[in-house]
Amino acid sequence: MAQIKLQNVEDYYEIGEVLGSGHFGQVRAVLERASGVRWAGKFLKLRRSASSRLGLERKSVEREVEILQSLQHANVMALRDVFESRAEVVLIVELISGGELFDFIAEKESLSEEEAIEFLKQILKGVGFMHTKNIAHFDLKPENIMLADKMMPHPHIKIIDFGLAHRLKQGEEYRSLSGTPQYIAPEVINYEPLSEAADMWLSGLSPFQGDNDEETLKNIVGMIYEFEEIYFNQTSAMAKDFIEKLLVKDPIERMTANECLVHPWIKPL
């Protein structure tokens, strides 16, 4: 992928409808003029001055670009092009039109453990791949797990939004309080040095869910959780064993993505 193009993105892409927005800015559908191919454009506003609170720091955008450039994997959103003009950077990324996994599951009558395992395997392959490159996502949550095309019999998972991702270096401590309260690992809440293990802290139906963020965070740090019967009464013992091996407070003891892929629930003997 070429470096950052200092041209106007609209010279090459027709900008379409807003697909979503978040802490980073907006994601819009875009149409590549030369080929007629549809992509997604992630429009990031840069800070205009060091004192400004609005917009993203240039180095965090450059970090996201560098990380995406080094991640080519079937289960990771692909970066196609980067444009910068005035105080805006536009990441041209693959259009993932199947929507969020969360919504796909919500729309189904029910989800069998076999179907859940198929999705989980793809997520673990994508996460395992980025972890072999010492890249941690640090914002894995249902909203960031999307489906390439939900009409397929076995929809293809795509992990998106590497805005908080970090390339971890041996001997360098990295701490951050960023993330989403409902899904962040105890070591993030305690502002301890972070590793790829923070991505393995179970996200999904959070058994720590409190009435508010403060209560949720206390539950996580206190490891106060329960498999509420109404949600987990159909869950096999093997599945609960898998979950319990991820809900381990000590990140060193927590299962890694590759260990998950050979757990008997995922890979029966």
Ligand SMILES: Cc1ccc2c(c1)c1c3c(c(C)cc1n2CCCN)C(=O)NC3=O
């Ligand atoms: C069809 C559709 C609808 C909403 C989309 C996207 C695509 C989308 C996409 C991306 C991101 C980072 C966010 C996106 N959002 C925002 C919601 C993501 N949780 C992306 O990287 N490619 C997308 O297609």
